[in-house]
Amino acid sequence: MELLRVVSARLAGIILVLFGTSLLIFGIARIIPGDPARIALGPEASQEQVQMLRERLHLDEPFGAQYIEFLKDLSMGDLGTSLYTQRPVVQDISTALPATFELVFAAGLLVLLLGIPMGVLSAHWRDRAGDHVIRLVALLGVVTPSFVWAVLLMLTFAYFTEILPAAGRLSQSVSPAPLVTGMYTLDAAIAGRWDILKDALLHLILPAVALAMSGIGQIARLTRASVAEIYQATYIDMARAYGFAPRRIAMKYALRPALIPTLTVFGLDFANMLGGAFLIEQVFGWPGLARYGVQAILHKDLNAIVGVVLVISAFFLIVNAIVDMAAAWINPRIRLSGPAV
Amino acid sequence: MNDLEYARSEVRRHIGNQWEEIVKAGFRLGLAGALLAMLTAVASAEKVLRIEDIPIGELDPAKAADVADSILMFNVYDTLVLANQGKSGVGPLLAKSWKVDGSDFTFTLRDDVIFHTGNPLTSDDVVYSFQRFVALGQGLSHLLRGHVKSVTAVDEHTVKFSLEKPYAPFLTSLTRLPVIDSKSAKANTKSGTFGDNGDYAQAYLTAHDLGTGAYRIVSHNPQEATEFARNDKYFLAFPDGAPDRVTLRYGLDAATIRTLLARGELDISSQWLAPEIMSSLAKEPGMKLVAETSLGNYSIKLNTQRAPLDDVHCRRAIADAIDYQALLSLAKLTNDISSGTPANGPIPAGVLGADSDLPYPKKDMDKARKELKQCAHDPAASKIVISWISEIPVEEKYALLMQANFQELGFKTEVVRMPWAFYTQQTATPGSTPHIGQLFSVPTLPDPDALLYNTYHSSVRGTYASSQWLVDSEVDNLLDAGRATFDEAEREKIYRKLDARLVELQPNIFGYNTKTVRVVRDGIHITPLEEKGKAYSQAVVNLMFRNITIK
Numbered sequence: 001m002e003l004l005r006v007v008s009a010r011l012a013g014i015i016l017v018l019f020g021t022s023l024l025i026f027g028i029a030r031i032i033p034g035d036p037a038r039i040a041l042g043p044e045a046s047q048e049q050v051q052m053l054r055e056r057l058h059l060d061e062p063f064g065a066q067y068i069e070f071l072k073d074l075s076m077g078d079l080g081t082s083l084y085t086q087r088p089v090v091q092d093i094s095t096a097l098p099a100t101f102e103l104v105f106a107a108g109l110l111v112l113l114l115g116i117p118m119g120v121l122s123a124h125w126r127d128r129a130g131d132h133v134i135r136l137v138a139l140l141g142v143v144t145p146s147f148v149w150a151v152l153l154m155l156t157f158a159y160f161t162e163i164l165p166a167a168g169r170l171s172q173s174v175s176p177a178p179l180v181t182g183m184y185t186l187d188a189a190i191a192g193r194w195d196i197l198k199d200a201l202l203h204l205i206l207p208a209v210a211l212a213m214s215g216i217g218q219i220a221r222l223t224r225a226s227v228a229e230i231y232q233a234t235y236i237d238m239a240r241a242y243g244f245a246p247r248r249i250a251m252k253y254a255l256r257p258a259l260i261p262t263l264t265v266f267g268l269d270f271a272n273m274l275g276g277a278f279l280i281e282q283v284f285g286w287p288g289l290a291r292y293g294v295q296a297i298l299h300k301d302l303n304a305i306v307g308v309v310l311v312i313s314a315f316f317l318i319v320n321a322i323v324d325m326a327a328a329w330i331n332p333r334i335r336l337s338g339p340a341v
Numbered sequence: 342m343n344d345l346e347y348a349r350s351e352v353r354r355h356i357g358n359q360w361e362e363i364v365k366a367g368f369r370l371g372l373a374g375a376l377l378a379m380l381t382a383v384a385s386a387e388k389v390l391r392i393e394d395i396p397i398g399e400l401d402p403a404k405a406a407d408v409a410d411s412i413l414m415f416n417v418y419d420t421l422v423l424a425n426q427g428k429s430g431v432g433p434l435l436a437k438s439w440k441v442d443g444s445d446f447t448f449t450l451r452d453d454v455i456f457h458t459g460n461p462l463t464s465d466d467v468v469y470s471f472q473r474f475v476a477l478g479q480g481l482s483h484l485l486r487g488h489v490k491s492v493t494a495v496d497e498h499t500v501k502f503s504l505e506k507p508y509a510p511f512l513t514s515l516t517r518l519p520v521i522d523s524k525s526a527k528a529n530t531k532s533g534t535f536g537d538n539g540d541y542a543q544a545y546l547t548a549h550d551l552g553t554g555a556y557r558i559v560s561h562n563p564q565e566a567t568e569f570a571r572n573d574k575y576f577l578a579f580p581d582g583a584p585d586r587v588t589l590r591y592g593l594d595a596a597t598i599r600t601l602l603a604r605g606e607l608d609i610s611s612q613w614l615a616p617e618i619m620s621s622l623a624k625e626p627g628m629k630l631v632a633e634t635s636l637g638n639y640s641i642k643l644n645t646q647r648a649p650l651d652d653v654h655c656r657r658a659i660a661d662a663i664d665y666q667a668l669l670s671l672a673k674l675t676n677d678i679s680s681g682t683p684a685n686g687p688i689p690a691g692v693l694g695a696d697s698d699l700p701y702p703k704k705d706m707d708k709a710r711k712e713l714k715q716c717a718h719d720p721a722a723s724k725i726v727i728s729w730i731s732e733i734p735v736e737e738k739y740a741l742l743m744q745a746n747f748q749e750l751g752f753k754t755e756v757v758r759m760p761w762a763f764y765t766q767q768t769a770t771p772g773s774t775p776h777i778g779q780l781f782s783v784p785t786l787p788d789p790d791a792l793l794y795n796t797y798h799s800s801v802r803g804t805y806a807s808s809q810w811l812v813d814s815e816v817d818n819l820l821d822a823g824r825a826t827f828d829e830a831e832r833e834k835i836y837r838k839l840d841a842r843l844v845e846l847q848p849n850i851f852g853y854n855t856k857t858v859r860v861v862r863d864g865i866h867i868t869p870l871e872e873k874g875k876a877y878s879q880a881v882v883n884l885m886f887r888n889i890t891i892k
Contacts, residue, residue, distance in 0.1 A: 034762030049478045085563045159600045166600040283594045287565035
């Protein structure tokens with residue numbers, strides 16, 4: 001019952017925030033310079049054509065009326081039609097979102113699988129050679145912009161050595177497995193098509209690594225700092241005095257409490273990657289949501305802007321809620337001090 | 342055997358079985374790989390063409406406007422007439438002939454044309470396509486909207502267009518009216534705002550192809566890629582080596598394009614690569630630059646409603662101060678290929694009305710200072726805002742060049758970077774339009790009207806194309822007369838007069854005439870662009886896949 005109450009409260013909060021976000025972005029999208037109808041139709045379209053489109057989009061109506069119209073459509077799952085692609089925004093998002101999810105999940109996995117062990121090892125080898133090497137790598141990951149990683153990786157592994165594919169989600173000769181989730185790797189695995197899975201994974205490596213580099217560095221540094229601090233705690237001294245193995249001390253007594261700040265930052269990073277993957281998607285020709293969102297803004301595609309922002313916001317809120325609950329699960333002090341809302 | 346030994350033997354047996362399985366699986370995988378390699382070898386006998394452009398690829402032909410949309414349209418759909426190869430004007434395509442009687446045009450259709458759906462082409466399809474094109478009001482529908490009184494299907498293969506009044510660009514405008522399969526469109530119509538026509542099959546045609554073109558759609562994602570396959574039932578012959586399959590990819594980054602070209606995974610680049618990247622790629626082995634005369638131009642637009650450029654002498658002064666050689670040198674890609682050629686007026690060479698006798702402008706500071714003396718404004722007290730579009734980096738170089746040139750005359754200047762969307766909004770009123778704007782224009786039709794009317798007629802002020810805010814009755818009259826005159830010799834005289842009048846008024850600085858340049862891999866032959874006298878006189882038509890061959 002307690003869990004249900006916490007989840008319900010969190011869900012209500014998410015809906016409230018999404019409502020506020022929709023109002024805000026609906027307003028901001030209309031402040032961005034440029035007449036969306038004119039941009040969509042081009043300079044040669046007559047004023048009459050532009051006016052027709054403005055009326056179709058309800059752009060001549062007051063802001064309140066436009067917003068109510070938007071909410072009515074939204075309640076039926078309709079985000080309108082994109083002026084940029086001429087397709088329903090829901091259809092565009094449902095095509096682009098799985099591609100970004102696949103990329104972000106892969107990058108998130110790399111962040112966890114590489115960042116946390118690097119941080120633990122670095123703390124374990126504090127001030128020794130291994131620590132210095134890991135700290136340098138982590139620092140490079142944090143300070144180097146993701147698009148630089150993208151270009152460097154592409155040059156190294158696709159241009160000079162041709163080990164990995166340069167762009168896209170699949171080779172041109174390979175068709176995706178039957179659509180289930182829209183994530184090509186997962187769909188290939190579901191269909192048991194290992195050839196497609198291999199091709200999709202090969203295409204995923206470079207963009208996922210480029211996207212993950214900053215997160216790996218950040219998580220490694222944070223984990224190192226937290227674990228190092230915990231290593232100073234008296235209960236660690238006590239564990240050492242009892243003669244526990246160093247690995248047991250590191251994994252069981254130091255890492256678990258150190259994971260709380262790491263998880264919180266990881267949650268924020270993970271959600272940020274969804275919207276921030278634009279440059280990576282651009283460099284690797286990855287047809288994802290971030291690239292779609294930026295194109296929508298450049299073309300002042302009102303419906304698409306609102307749709308993309310809402311989806312990214314919802315994802316951000318959901319990930320945050322999951323991370324908060326995970327932190328509460330890991331740390332009894334949070335769990336026992338009250339609901340994680 | 343004690344428990345421990347038993348357990349060890351079980352583990353060994355289990356691992357042993359697993360190894361056996363692994364070896365078998367490896368064998369199966371190897372066999373599958375060999376089969377796959379054989380299949381790939383067979384598949385590679387197909388001629389595959391890979392090209393790229395900027396997103397999105399709009400598949401609905403009635404909405405086609407940009408380059409990618411037009412590539413789709415000209416390959417998947419056909420029009421009644423098509424721009425001629427090697428000469429101006431239009432020739433037959435779906436229409437095998439036509440008669441002109443005053444403002445009535447009667448077309449006789451070919452009787453051997455089959456849509457990709459299997460339905461034969463009839464005059465009803467032409468009528469439906471026209472009505473849909475105009476009703477949707479998107480893409481380049483303005484070319485025909487308001488000019489046609491009626492379209493009727495006289496018989497199964499005869500269709501008649503009656504014009505509201507004489508409209509000279511009518512025939513060339515038909516090169517942008519793609520004909521769709523009306524039966525299939527009607528069968529795939531959803532409810533919508535067009536009465537009995539519902540949504541005019543918009544939802545369907547955004548994702549499906551109902552054309553007769555030389556290539557049909559296999560798959561289409563407007564932001565990622567479109568796959569085409571050759572239409573073997575096409576009514577015209579394909580040359581040897583024409584592609585069997587084509588992939589058009591959208592939105593690749595410059596670094597990615599470079600990598601894909603080097604790896605042999607891309608054959609033709611878009612025209613949007615930065616000049617320095619094109620120059621660099623041209624030096625790589627196995628690549629060449631191919632130029633297309635675009636019949637367009639790069640022009641520097643002067644806001645004729647804002648001081649000091651509201652005075653024609655100030656406009657002429659800054660036009661004389663520009664270093665045209667430097668402008669052109671920025672467009673140069675290699676010793677042989679440049680994306681610009683000198684311009685001497687608003688009508689580029691090759692377009693009806695272009696006057697080769699007009700002098701080519703050059704930097705002449707003495708002349709500029711003489712003009713400036715006649716200008717009512719003091720340059721020291723006048724600030725000129727020079728804008729450049731942030732999405733087009735080369736414009737910044739031009740803006741800085743202008744700044745240096747204008748300062749030689751004593752003008753105060755400010756260079757302002759504007760995102761495209763912001764620029765389009767700023768040009769909606771004369772007060773917010775910057776003094777100087779820059780625009781690369783390519784006419785949508787091989788006709789001077791397409792380049793000039795929307796730029797200079799006073800009735801269409803307030804768009805980024807007409808940001809000069811020019812008001813001149815003589816210009817308006819000449820533009821109207823050019824539209825209403827069918828006789829080509831007479832039209833030529835009108836446009837020559839217009840050419841001279843616009844040079845005199847100097848609402849623009851005529852930077853240079855543009856060429857569209859693409860990076861092409863060796864082994865790819867774009868016949869209209871690489872063989873003399875075979876170029877079509879219309880942008881993008883030269884990229885019809887059926888005219889490209891692969892060695």
